[in-house]
Amino acid sequence: SQQGEEDPQALSIQEGENATMNCSYKTSINNLQWYRQNSGRGLVHLILIRSNEREKHSGRLRVTLDTSKKSSSLLITASRAADTASYFCATRRGKLIFGQGTELSVKP
Amino acid sequence: DTEVTQTPKHLVMGMTNKKSLKCEQHMGHRAMYWYKQKAKKPPELMFVYSYEKLSINESVPSRFSPECPNSSLLNLHLHALQPEDSALYLCASSQDPVSSYNEQFFGPGTRLTVL
Numbered sequence: 001s002q003q004g005e006e007d008p009q010a011l012s013i014q015e016g017e018n019a020t021m022n023c024s025y026k027t028s029i030n031n032l033q034w035y036r037q038n039s040g041r042g043l044v045h046l047i048l049i050r051s052n053e054r055e056k057h058s059g060r061l062r063v064t065l066d067t068s069k070k071s072s073s074l075l076i077t078a079s080r081a082a083d084t085a086s087y088f089c090a091t092r093r094g095k096l097i098f099g100q101g102t103e104l105s106v107k108p
Numbered sequence: 109d110t111e112v113t114q115t116p117k118h119l120v121m122g123m124t125n126k127k128s129l130k131c132e133q134h135m136g137h138r139a140m141y142w143y144k145q146k147a148k149k150p151p152e153l154m155f156v157y158s159y160e161k162l163s164i165n166e167s168v169p170s171r172f173s174p175e176c177p178n179s180s181l182l183n184l185h186l187h188a189l190q191p192e193d194s195a196l197y198l199c200a201s202s203q204d205p206v207s208s209y210n211e212q213f214f215g216p217g218t219r220l221t222v223l
Contacts, residue, residue: 031209042112042198042214043151050209088150092208095164098150 006089006099014107019076021102023089024069032065032072033090035098043088046074081108112215114199120221123189129218131182131199139205140182141212142174143198151198157182158205189222196220 006023013019025032031050035043049056049065049072056063062075076083084106089099112133121127131140138159143151156164157176171193173185182199196217202210 033211035214040196040217040219042114042216043200043212044214045211048209048211095153095156095166096212097153101148101150103148 006087006102008102009100010103010105012105012107013079015079015081017079017106019079019083019104019106021074021087021104023072023074023099025072025089025091025099026070027091027093029067029091029093031092032063033092033096034061034063034072034074035088035090037086037088037101039085046087076104079104079106081106112199112201112213114197114215114218116218117216118219118221120223121186121189122223123191125189126185126187128186129184129197129199129220131184131215132180133201133213134180135201135203135213136179137201137203137213138179139202139210140176141200141202142182142184143200145196145198145217155184156205163205186220189220191222194220194222 031048033048034046037043047058047063049063060077065072086101086103088101090096115130140157142154145151153166154168155174160176171188175183198217199215200212202212204210
């Protein structure tokens, strides 16, 4: 069973624009992670936010977490063509459970 | 070395073949994982090895047989697969099998096609 649901499923933007992806989950968590996957490749860990944190930054990435709404968002600022990838949120309940993912396309 | 390597990158096999996928990490991680990923879907956990012992088997058919010869290596033995088993098989590792705060490091995957 999938813990996370993400929206949008697909997002297409121009280089330089910001991209926002949302993740909702069903049960209580102690942290939420975001991963990126380039087409047909392995996943790369981007950022982990703990349940007692509301916002976290890493370079051009900004992640928010609202435990009352059971939701998180990933914002990529000043997007680049190289950001084109699928983005997954993941929560851990014994095992890591991934959301359905958002496919981001950044056009140069 | 912060890399997880997987071989082969691509594998085509018939339904009667026996093949193996290999995964290696030299980060001293004590948890290793096999995931299966179909196109445009998230990875789905298959097996977890914790301190070289199988700790989670997500009700995977017995035609998939994992093996952890040592703390750096993880194999997935394949036998009598079905065409629906065609997928990207991802290996991952993490430092601590117990902590939920560990990130997982993924290999590039093996693209498996079963004819």
